[in-house]
Amino acid sequence: MTLPLRARLVILGLLVGALCVLGLVFRGIAQNGLPGRDALMVASVVGVLITLSWMWPLIVHIDSEAEAVHLDEAFLVMLVLLVPPGLAVLTFALATLVAQVLRRRPMWKTAFNFGSVVLSVVAGTEVFKATGLVPGHVGYLELGAGLAAALAYFSVNWISMRAIFVATGVPWQRALKVGLGVREMLVGSGVIVSLGASILVSAHIWALPIALAPLLILRQVLAGHFAARQDRMRLQSLY
Numbered sequence: 001m002t003l004p005l006r007a008r009l010v011i012l013g014l015l016v017g018a019l020c021v022l023g024l025v026f027r028g029i030a031q032n033g034l035p036g037r038d039a040l041m042v043a044s045v046v047g048v049l050i051t052l053s054w055m056w057p058l059i060v061h062i063d064s065e066a067e068a069v070h071l072d073e074a075f076l077v078m079l080v081l082l083v084p085p086g087l088a089v090l091t092f093a094l095a096t097l098v099a100q101v102l103r104r105r106p107m108w109k110t111a112f113n114f115g116s117v118v119l120s121v122v123a124g125t126e127v128f129k130a131t132g133l134v135p136g137h138v139g140y141l142e143l144g145a146g147l148a149a150a151l152a153y154f155s156v157n158w159i160s161m162r163a164i165f166v167a168t169g170v171p172w173q174r175a176l177k178v179g180l181g182v183r184e185m186l187v188g189s190g191v192i193v194s195l196g197a198s199i200l201v202s203a204h205i206w207a208l209p210i211a212l213a214p215l216l217i218l219r220q221v222l223a224g225h226f227a228a229r230q231d232r233m234r235l236q237s238l239y
Helices: 005-032 037-055 072-082 085-102 107-130 140-167 180-203 205-237
Strands: 058-062 065-069
Touching: 005 085, 005 107, 005 140, 037 072, 037 085, 037 205, 072 085, 072 107, 072 140, 072 180, 085 107, 107 140, 140 180, 180 205
Parallel strands: none
Antiparallel strands: 058 065
16 A cells, blocks of 8 residues: 555654664663663563564454454553663664564554654653652652643644554544544553553552563453454344
């Protein structure tokens, strides 16, 4: 499929923005030094899960459309609450890029996913930084800031998705509505589980595998739910 010129321009804009931001992130890490061992451990484990989530996403069928859904907002909450902002951005950038390469995504698809994810993560981390809170300790204020970061990620990612829909010829009225209710449910449930996991890990770093288990179980439950929903829709179409 050949992308229209305006779709390519949208993707190029996202990619250039993401690369500029990554340059600033690398400069910040060079000035401030590498994060601590615990932060690197959290980022490594969560980064692997982000990669796996992108390689095997949840496929949600809405009317005649199929959309891949990831639990990025849930993973972002853990990262902004537990690791420095720059490390959170690099974790998402590397995990997303690795997943695209392993799945052999087309160049334009890879560029779009990479650009939209990086800019969405930056939006989330900047919202958290604006509160003046420091990652590591998780209290009520930090949980609220984590929710705000997830909302910022969701908003930027949603806007970029709608922009590419419109750029490829989908009417904007339809583009604004596709998948919104389903994504709200998925994001909300994932973020709630992630908040509890972050509290546990902030107190006991060794509990990281235990804390992440409910999030993995949630993903499997959601996958089963949507698979059963699709089966019911197929059966109904037969009658």
